[in-house]
Amino acid sequence: MxxxxxxxxxxxxxxxxxxxxxxxxxxxxxxxxxxxxxxxQPLPATINHGKQAMSTITTKDGTEIYYKDWGTGPVVTFSHGWPLNSDAWDGQMLFLAQHGFRVVAHDRRGHGRSSQPTSGNDMNGYADDLAAVIEALDLKDVTLVGHSTGGGEVARYIGRHGTKRVAKAVLIAAVPPVMVKSEANPEGLPIEAFDAIRAGLVKDRSQFYRDLAPQFYGANRPGSNVSQGTLDQFWLWSMQAGLLNAYECVKAFSETDFTEDLKKFDVPTLVLHGEDDQIVPVKDSAVKSARLIKGAKDIYYPGAPHGITATHQDQVNADLLAFLKA
Incomplete structure (x- = not known):
């Protein structure tokens, strides 16, 4: 009882x-x-190749890099923006897996479910981690896709590792050629802007990420229909990044000069960018990158923000699919 x-x-x-x-x-x-x-359109029965859909690899310096591997067919890899993780690509990955592609995305070191090392938090380290994933899975004829900081990762990968395993490349709202203002790049953003980011992280990173999300997705613009869920997931993903790693990544994405990397592109390349990008201004990034990459095709989305993979998901997916099948 x-x-x-x-x-x-x-x-x-x-x-x-x-x-x-x-x-x-x-x-x-x-x-x-x-x-x-x-x-x-249902996913193929062999979506996970009979293997785990999610796994990790260990790099030469002992860092564990988390990745997910969906679908079968020609391979597309995805490198995410700061301070997010591979989940930011789910809208593209599901779409392409349903359309006959194998899609692989990893969490950058220090971000998401990867480990948080005190070293290698620079573009050379990020590019070498991408190479480690590609080599561990023995991926060939890959289309490399990078958003924001991930676009820099793709550029540096090609600069350091060449295109032996690469068929095509896609830069979406990407940071190259270089973001910070200097005598050589007078159109860039002043270093004080990036110092403010670092200060915001140290003071209250949680609130900083909440304040950044509306700019990232253009939710602070009149007539925006960005959902609260989209803003919330940005905060959730960002909070999974280690503070040290996110802090050091600011220098990596803002001060790295990718000019010489872009000149080494010798595969078909697509450049996508929103014309109202408040994070990576289009005129100092995509417009210049498209000029440096021989034969690059560039597409600009009027009024679109930095986070176009979410706000313009259908359009980005359609442009990706058309480029992949061309």
């Missing part, structure tokens, strides 16, 4: 009753939710 004189017993019983009601309610709603989430 239940001892009603014991408040803990009463609490547990009420909890069990509530959980039972909640479970029943969820069960009743599952068919409708499943129907709403069913993709228009």
């Amino acid at each position: 239940r001892d009603i004189s014991n408040p803990l017993t009463v609490s547990v019983s009420r909890r069990d009753a509530l959980l039972g009601s909640l479970t029943a309610g969820i069960a009743m709603g599952l068919p409708a939710v499943a129907a709403a989430k069913t993709p228009k």
